[in-house]
Amino acid sequence: MLIFSPTTIRSVNPQPLPYLSFSHSISLPLPLTSPPTPSKSPHFPSFHINCIDAAQPFDYESHLKNRYIQSTSLKIAIIGFGNFGQFLSKTFLRHHTLLAHSRTNYADLANHLGVSFYADPHDLFEQHPDVVLLSTSILSTETLLQKLPFQRLRRNTLFVDVLSVKEFPRNLFLKYLPPDFDILCTHPMFGPESGKTSWAGLPFVYDKVRIGDEESRIKRCDNFLDIFEKEGCRMVEMSCMEHDKYAAGSQFVTHTMGRVLEKFGLESSPINTKGYETLLNLVENTKGDSFDLYYGLFMYNQNALEQLERLDMAFESIKKDLFGRLHQVYRKQLFGDNNGEVEKKRSLAQQLLGNGSLTEPPLDNVRQDGS
Ligand code: NAP
DSSP: OEEEEEEEOOOSSOOOOOEEEOTTSOEEEOOOSSOOOTTTOTTOEEEEEEEEOSOOGGGHHHHHHHHHHHHHOOEEEEEOOSHHHHHHHHHHTTTSEEEEEOSSOOHHHHHHHTOEEOSSHHHHHTTOOSEEEEOSOGGGHHHHHHHOOGGGSOTTOEEEEOOSOSHHHHHHHHHHSOTTSEEEEEEEOOOTTTTSSOOTTOEEEEEEEEOOSSHHHHHHHHHHHHHHHHTTOEEEEOOHHHHHHHHIIIIIHHHHHHHHHHHHTOOOOTTOOHHHHHHHHHHHHHHTSOHHHHHHHHHTOTTHHHHHHHHHHHHHHHHHHHHHHHHHHHHHHHHOOOHHHHHHHHHHHHHHOBTTBOSSOOHHHHHHHHO
């Protein structure tokens, strides 16, 4: 409701006020039947808004917007507030409420970001988050899942993981989570380095392993996926098994090469080529990741060992090509150029062979025939 109070206009040349104008560019007609004439009364009453104490028809739009934000906003609990958990939370916070728990106490850092930190997972789960997101190391996943107090959560909580391998957490979720929980396995295929400035165009792989039929559950899952979609990620829906097959051939090989080159000790020079810059970037992208992460890619993706062996074979084969050629050069230097001899022998053999018979009779035979 609007409350108006009469005030005195001190203007020398006051204008009649048929409309009250608001900053939203909405004008409302005032029910003034006979506007006072300045000539008759120099102190005619005007109206001044003292307060707005209830919802107005003109802020309907902003109410709708707020209601929409509330309906799509999720309460997300992140478990594992390390490198990747913190990175994700900075973007999640734009539209959602975040809670976190980790082995290490990150309370100060979390508070600074605007995330509520719970040192005890019981306290965290008593907040009844809509989504629980697992961002712990691949290696610690099973031990952790065995300890989490699921009984404190709401019956149909959505569980999400962001592990860099997919079949492994999928199977663990199906094994340890109560049957009423929804399961979404995801892999944002970027990290704090590659997704530093933007997530636009970066691949996000997901598999809706188990999402209940109810509209609210479907919507909750879609709202979560929307975070990545709205950031412009390339959304790729595929099974966990397919993911692991592709990822071993791409991501694991990338990490391996990055680590090999880091050990090798690449250094920038004043004459870096574009190719060399790519190698330096590769090292930069992978060196921030923990060895636990890399070891997890190897241990818990059954395709990784095969890829490592293929890499090894490819390296050996290239070395053979190089050393093979080097060997020829070395032989030439040791024994001189005997190519002429070899060529003569080869052409003689070609002359002698023709359907298993002699093409040209040897000179000795000719002589015998003539005799
Ligand atoms: P990480 O070394 O794979 O994991 C570190 C996280 O795991 C920290 O939150 C750490 O907790 C927790 N953790 C480690 N050992 C634990 C244990 N024994 N018990 C409980 N928690 C334990 O590094 P990350 O980069 O943060 O990756 C987290 C997850 O995201 C991994 O599964 C990884 O595959 C995935 N991911 C990472 C990237 C990336 O670019 N980094 C990209 C996509 C997906 P504390 O910090 O409290 O010790």
